[in-house]
Amino acid sequence: MDFDDTPDEAAWRTRVRAFLEQSRPDPDDPRGWQAALYEAGFVGVAWPVEAGGRGGTLMQQAIVDQEMARLGLPALINLIGIGMCGPTVIMHGSADQKSRYLQRLLRADDLWCQLFSEPEAGSDLAALRTRAVREPGGGWRITGQKVWTTLAHLADYGILLTRTDPGVPKHRGLTMFVVDMSAPGVTVRPLRQMNGDAHFNEVFFDDVAIPDSERLGEPGDGWRVALTTLMSERLSLGGGGTGIGPKPEAVARHVAAHLGALSADRQALARQQLGRGYVAALGARYTGYRQLSRISRGELPGPEASAGKLSGTRSARDLTDLAVRVLGEDARVAGDIWQNAQAVLPGMAIAGGSDQVLRNIIGERVLGLPAEPRADKGVTFRESIG
Amino acid sequence: MNFDLDTEHLDLAAAAREFLSASASPAAARAALDGGAAVRPGREELVKSGFATITWPDSGGSVLHLAVVAEQAGRVLAGPSLVTYARAAVLLDGDEERLAGIADGSLAVAVVDDDGPVLDAAGATTFLALRDGALVCGPGEVTVRAPIDATRGLGDVALGETTVLVPDAAARWRRADRVGRTILAAEGLGAAACLLDMGVAYAGQRQAFGRAIGSYQAVKHMLVDVYVEVEQLRSLVWWAAWAADHAPGELPLAAAAAKAAAATTLEHAAETAIQVHGGAGFTWEHDAHLYWRRAKVDRFLLGDDTAAFDEVARLAMGAAS
Numbered sequence: 001m002d003f004d005d006t007p008d009e010a011a012w013r014t015r016v017r018a019f020l021e022q023s024r025p026d027p028d029d030p031r032g033w034q035a036a037l038y039e040a041g042f043v044g045v046a047w048p049v050e051a052g053g054r055g056g057t058l059m060q061q062a063i064v065d066q067e068m069a070r071l072g073l074p075a076l077i078n079l080i081g082i083g084m085c086g087p088t089v090i091m092h093g094s095a096d097q098k099s100r101y102l103q104r105l106l107r108a109d110d111l112w113c114q115l116f117s118e119p120e121a122g123s124d125l126a127a128l129r130t131r132a133v134r135e136p137g138g139g140w141r142i143t144g145q146k147v148w149t150t151l152a153h154l155a156d157y158g159i160l161l162t163r164t165d166p167g168v169p170k171h172r173g174l175t176m177f178v179v180d181m182s183a184p185g186v187t188v189r190p191l192r193q194m195n196g197d198a199h200f201n202e203v204f205f206d207d208v209a210i211p212d213s214e215r216l217g218e219p220g221d222g223w224r225v226a227l228t229t230l231m232s233e234r235l236s237l238g239g240g241g242t243g244i245g246p247k248p249e250a251v252a253r254h255v256a257a258h259l260g261a262l263s264a265d266r267q268a269l270a271r272q273q274l275g276r277g278y279v280a281a282l283g284a285r286y287t288g289y290r291q292l293s294r295i296s297r298g299e300l301p302g303p304e305a306s307a308g309k310l311s312g313t314r315s316a317r318d319l320t321d322l323a324v325r326v327l328g329e330d331a332r333v334a335g336d337i338w339q340n341a342q343a344v345l346p347g348m349a350i351a352g353g354s355d356q357v358l359r360n361i362i363g364e365r366v367l368g369l370p371a372e373p374r375a376d377k378g379v380t381f382r383e384s385i386g
Numbered sequence: 387m388n389f390d391l392d393t394e395h396l397d398l399a400a401a402a403r404e405f406l407s408a409s410a411s412p413a414a415a416r417a418a419l420d421g422g423a424a425v426r427p428g429r430e431e432l433v434k435s436g437f438a439t440i441t442w443p444d445s446g447g448s449v450l451h452l453a454v455v456a457e458q459a460g461r462v463l464a465g466p467s468l469v470t471y472a473r474a475a476v477l478l479d480g481d482e483e484r485l486a487g488i489a490d491g492s493l494a495v496a497v498v499d500d501d502g503p504v505l506d507a508a509g510a511t512t513f514l515a516l517r518d519g520a521l522v523c524g525p526g527e528v529t530v531r532a533p534i535d536a537t538r539g540l541g542d543v544a545l546g547e548t549t550v551l552v553p554d555a556a557a558r559w560r561r562a563d564r565v566g567r568t569i570l571a572a573e574g575l576g577a578a579a580c581l582l583d584m585g586v587a588y589a590g591q592r593q594a595f596g597r598a599i600g601s602y603q604a605v606k607h608m609l610v611d612v613y614v615e616v617e618q619l620r621s622l623v624w625w626a627a628w629a630a631d632h633a634p635g636e637l638p639l640a641a642a643a644a645k646a647a648a649a650t651t652l653e654h655a656a657e658t659a660i661q662v663h664g665g666a667g668f669t670w671e672h673d674a675h676l677y678w679r680r681a682k683v684d685r686f687l688l689g690d691d692t693a694a695f696d697e698v699a700r701l702a703m704g705a706a707s
Contacts, residue, residue, distance in 0.1 A: 001450065001628055002388050009387075252699075253706035268696070275695025278702050279643045283618030286625045289389040296387050307614045359610040360603065367586050367613060369600035 003289065005063075009296070012060050016042060016067045023073070030077035034108035037076070044082060044106040051090050052103030058235065059296045069243065080151055081105045081112030085159045087232035089178070092217040092225050097178065101157065113155035114229065115146040115179065115203060122148075123357045125161075126170045126223060127376075127384070130205060132162035132177065140164075140177065140215075142185075142208040148351070152188045152201040155181050160210075161226050164219050166382040173381055174222030178214045185209075195343035233352060234305050244309070244348055245316025246341055248281035251323050254338070258326040273322045280315035284308055303365040306358040313348045313355065320345055389624065395454050402458040405435050410464035412673035418465075418536035419676070425465035425537050429509060430491050432464075438471040439489045441565075443479065449565055449630035453572040453623055460576025463676060465537035466506040469688070472569040473497045476562035477514050477521055481551060484512075484523070497562070498543050503531045505687055507541030515545060521555035524548030535679035538687075561634075564641035567688045568626040571641075574648030574684055575623050578616050578655035581677050585609050585655075585662040592664075605662060612658050615651040622647050639705075642697040649691035652681040 005013055019040050025033040037043050045061040047053020054060075068075075076082060086105050089097055104110045121128035130144025142162060152158065158179050165173035179186070185208035190198040217225040255274050259267055288308055291301050323338040324331050333339075349355045363369045376384035391399075409426040417423035432438045437455045440447035449472070456468045471488070474495050478484050487493035496510035504513075513526040522545075530541040552558060586609055589600030599605045626640035656678035660667035667674045685691050 001390065001392070001624065002632075003628075004387065248702070249706055252702035255699075256703035256706055259703070271696050271699035272692065274699040274702065275646065275697070278698050279622075279646050279695065280618070282625075282639075282643050283615075283622055283647060286389070286621035287618050289387060290621055293387050293389045304617070307617060311614050311618060356603065356607070359607040362610045362613060363600070363606035367606075367609060369586065369590060369606050369609065370598045372601050372603060372606075373597065 006296070009059060009063060013063050013067065016064050020067050020071055020073060025074055027074065030074065031108040031111075033074060034076045034078055034106075038107045043076065044086070047086070047090065047102075047106070051086070051098060052106050057295075057298070058300075059292070062292060062295060076108070077151075077154075078105060078108045078111050080114050081110075083235075084114050084229045084232050085112040085157070087235075088159055088176070088216060088225060088229045091228045092176070093178075094213065096213065097216075101178070110156040111151060111154050113149050113152045113158040113181070113203075115149055115152070115158045115160040116226065116229075117148045118145060119147050123354055125226070126174065127381075128161060128163060128174070129385075130160070130162045131166075132164045132175055132210070134164070134212075134219075135209075138212045140210045140212065142177075142179070142205040142210060144205050146203040146205075147191070147201075149188075149201045149203050150199055152181065152203050153190050153198075157181060158203075159216065159229065160205075161222050163381065164222075167380050168220070169378060170376060170381040170384060171223040172220055174226070175219045176216040176222040176225040177210050178216060179205075179208065179210055180214075183208050183210075193344075193347065195340055195347075197344075234301055244312040245320055245345055246323065246338075248278050248315070248319055251319040252278065254323050255326050258328070261328060262326065270322060270326060273318065273325075277315050277319035277322060280311060281319065284311045284315055287311070303361050306353065306361050307366075309348075309352065310355055310358050310362075313345065316348065317342075317345045389621075389628075391454065391624075395450070398451060399454045399458055402437055402455040403461070405437065406458050406464050407462050410459070410462040412463055412676045415463040415465075415535070415537050415676045415679075416670075416673075419533060419679075422536070425508075425539060427464060429466055429494055432466065432471075433489055433491050438468060439475070439485075441472060441475040442485055442489060443475075443482075448627070449568060450624070450627040452569055453627040456569045456572035457576035457579070457623070460573035460578075460680075461580045463535075463537050463577065463680060466509075466539055467570070467573065469566045469569045469573070470495060470497060470506045473562040473566040474514065476565050477555075477558060478551070479558070487512075496539075496543070497566075498526070498545065499688070501689070502686070503540035504543045506539045507543050508539035510539075510543075513543055513545055513548075514551075515548070516555060516559045517548065519554060519556050520550045521552040521558060522548035523551050535676070535683040537680070538683050540683070561637070563688060564626075564637050565630050567641040567645040567694075568623065568630055568637075570684060570688055571619065571626065571644035571648035572623045574652040574681075575616065575619050577677050577680050578612070578619065578648075578652045581652075581655040581659040581674070582609065582612050582616055584674065585612070585659045589662055599662075608658050608662065612651075612655045615647070615654060619644070619647045619651045639698065639701045642694045642701065645688060646691050646694035646698060649681075649685035649694070652677075653685060656681040 041054055042064045044053035045056040046058045049055040118128045132140045132142050160177045160179040162175055163173050164175040185206040187204040189202045191200050192198050320341045324342050364371050414426040418425050440452045459468055488495050494511045496504055496506045496513055498504050498513050498515040507528045508530045515522050525546040527544040528541040589605050592599050622644040626644040629636040629640040659674045666672055
């Protein structure tokens with residue numbers, strides 16, 4: 001047992017660090033920052049060379065992510081594309097799609113979004129209603145609405161999950177496409193989040209034409225394709241949920257600075273809350289190291305990786321709550337990073353698999369508990385929506 | 387990074403499991419509680435097996451090795467606690483005669499904390515204590531107290547005539563305390579993991595409203611929350627044991643975190659297991675309460691969880707400022 005890099009990993013880390021430490025990202029040019037990192041060989045590290053990647057290991061990518069987090073460097077703008085859309089194109093795209101899209105995605109020439117959730121299909125994704133109808137010429141026409149689409153307001157392309165056959169059970173009638181976000185009939189409307197930011201959107205498709213060459217996988221095979229996307233999401237969350245919310249060390253520093261202003265009994269309560277949140281955060285961090293160890297050995301993270309997001313979200317909320325409390329009178333007004341963090345974190349328990357869906361996944365795939373019966377099982381989609 | 391057990395650890399765990407489960411069990415713990423039957427495997431068998439003395443200087447074992455064994459001991463509610471041997475190994479480092487005495491069974495040791503009834507006092511003849519900063523050793527008068535968990539052998543100790551073994555022993559005592567907390571957490575991990583297994587197995591079989599209760603989210607999610615806590619505790623136990631062996635600077639935080647997490651996780655696991663089992667889980671015949679008893683006692687050993695959380699907070703703030 002050790003926490004050390006292998007010699008290869010150490011050499012890689014030195015190289016990454018040397019580059020990152022002298023980098024000066026321009027906050028107004030996120031595409032340029034990603035492009036510079038790509039040219040240096042630090043984006044898409046584990047992607048195959050023929051996909052524009054470096055043919056490296058997931059561990060090498062994890063080391064890049066660690067070093068960027070350590071230096072507080074801005075995250076890559078094309079995060080959704082790299083983590084989810086690109087891997088889906090790699091697995092299911094045609095040679096033509098791969099050559100047109102992948103390298104440009106890694107260089108942030110094109111930004112990507114993932115068009116899955118809908119007003120009537122969130123956790124129950126396979127219940128989605130956006131219709132794709134085949135035209136006599138072989139192309140497709142899309143009508144429907146997506147929602148919670150991160151980055152859609154900036155994206156050039158998206159991967160789009162649609163219903164092509166409502167006459168079969170819901171998982172079997174889906175088909176995945178690549179959609180050009182500038183195509184006629186695509187309307188993007190930003191949604192304002194409860195913290196005031198606007199990172200996600202509603203996207204409307206009004207009879208949008210998509211050529212058949214932009215299909216990903218076979219018609220009716222969209223669910224399997226979507227599972228690739230969701231598995232890749234798990235891989236891209238390699239830190240075991242420890243990237244969620246403020247760093248526990250930062251909270252401890254903040255609490256230490258404000259503790260003296262509290263009465264003795266309040267100090268004792270604050271230490272209890274800090275201790276509890278900190279232990280949970282350490283638990284999540286070291287569980288993340290176990291996951292990283294498996295990646296270092298060349299294994300893929302399994303469904304147990306969902307536990308990291310679950311616990312990371314919980315400890316981030318507990319620690320952030322304390323950070324706000326120790327602000328005293330200022331805790332009841334806006335204006336600090338901590339008040340913003342407390343307004344952001346409720347979304348973390350919903351995005352990328354709600355806490356409840358993650359618990360179902362762990363309960364069924366890790367603990368082996370029986371699945372919940374589904375009222376729409378074996379029923380065609382058309383029948384299931386009455 | 388290789389933060390995982392290797393095959394040697396896994397083999398050790400399998401061997402420990404075989405030895406411990408041959409005598410220790412929830413049934414044995416119930417017998418000890420019911421009629422004062424001897425705690426199993428008991429001092430003699432435990433030292434004879436070699437598992438208890440794994441961290442003795444000439445045994446070549448690490449704290450991580452002992453933690454791996456302790457997890458298995460926790461699963462079957464074995465007694466006396468490996469915490470006692472873990473602390474003795476640190477406190478008596480260099481005292482070959484006494485270490486040999488414990489290892490050959492001629493000395494029955496307990497470590498005296500001054501915060502209440504002493505772990506494994508029952509049956510002990512030699513006591514180690516901290517007096518005015520010195521490590522002392524001597525005989526003592528034990529008054530065994532009415533047990534919540536009989537496997538813990540708690541009793542009040544009135545020390546007799548003691549001799550000073552190490553005059554300036556505060557640092558040694560603190561390290562023993564932290565290694566002890568690590569092993570206590572490892573025993574808690576085993577007990578909590580066993581409770582989780584019990585709950586999952588029952589939830590998969592028990593039918594209500596025409597299906598297994600584990601298919602209901604209300605039951606499933608309770609068990610998942612325990613699973614997440616158990617795996618986090620496992621990570622903290624490994625980290626604390628690794629720190630005890632290789633990174634003494636990290637041990638105070640790691641041991642306090644492991645101690646605190648073990649206390650809350652074992653309690654949560656026990657209460658969840660009882661709840662999942664329904665009325666049967668609340669009976670004397672069912673094993674769940676024997677683990678629940680362990681939880682209700684262990685949380686107060688080597689400082690309570692409130693103190694451990696406080697220590698974590700102080701260390702975190704100290705490191706941050």
